[in-house]
Amino acid sequence: MPLHVPPAPAPALRSVLTALGSPTAVREAGSAALRSAQEPAVPDLPLPVHVLDRITPEGITATRLAGWRFLIRCGDQAVAAAETMLTPDGWTFSHFFEGPYVTSTERALRQAEAMSQPYQPRLLSMPSLYMLTLWLHGDLSDDGSTGHPAATDLLVPLAPAPPGIAAHLPHRVADLLPVLTHRVAPIRLMGSPA
Template sequence: MPVLNPTAPAAAERSIRTALHPATRRAPHPLYLDHGALDLALPLPVHRLSPVTGSAAPPDARLTGWRFLLTRDGRAVGAAETARTPEGWAFSHFCEGPYIASTERAVRLAESLPAPYQPRLLSVPELYMLTLWLHSDPAADPAEGSPQPQDLLIPLAPAPPGIAADRAVRTDVLLPVLSTRLAPVGLAS
């Protein structure tokens, strides 16, 4: 079943298009920007996970930006991200590396699942981890909500050691694993 991509705010998309324009590009910038026009694809809201405590309540997540894949001739060559500011949406940075291809693989996996989902990105900064979060309510406001037990998370490669990348895992299974990774180390007696 296809994933139901949310619509990004027009101001977020505008900020990316402005950053892509040769006259407004910041230096240094990725070389792929110098080789012809790029299309924006797969806008995904980026949420940051609050610290995972291991309690029964799901951790909170807050919207921090929107990420767009940058494509040329139908092939992803990078990504661009916006950030929420008091004035609205502003270009934040360009992204390169393995998360680009892993995002594409995770979306293909999500499209093969029997139920519809709303794709989002979920960042776990304490573990340097990024996941494709498949929210079980495809009609939900993409700016709201926290991971629910029935939602799926697909850790993007490279995932932290001991966490399988590119596999869909229920939130109520993966978050306890993350909480043990994030638990403070006890003091030696």
């Protein structure tokens, strides 16, 4: 089934295109692959980036939209990513980067394309665990900027994943949240009140 990629806000896309057209922005990018690209760099597959700020003991999650991430392709290969963020003046380009999450995101998207059920892809960042997942959201009518992980949605941890969590193995939110809740729970010291 094809993935239903939500359209990025037009100002976010324009800001990335402007940055790609700026020799200064590309030269100062933290991406050697982008600086040395021989083919034109094109933004592709915009994904909303949501941040999971907390997981309660009941497993209820609170997420917020933090930005939009575009894979930057040169030819048929993703060589970098561009991050945008929302400011009081609207969507603006933040930075270019490369690294394992670029190739891992591309791999997870290919895996998701091969699934039989349609999904809306998003990225879900869990800063307290140093973890990034491809969030496969089942409600295709969402615009990508709102919502929280439903129990039947899938999370695909991207590499590098935290110890004990397999990268690129899809997990239902209902199955993975209890594991994550346990990992972010505060550790009680011996003798401390319960």
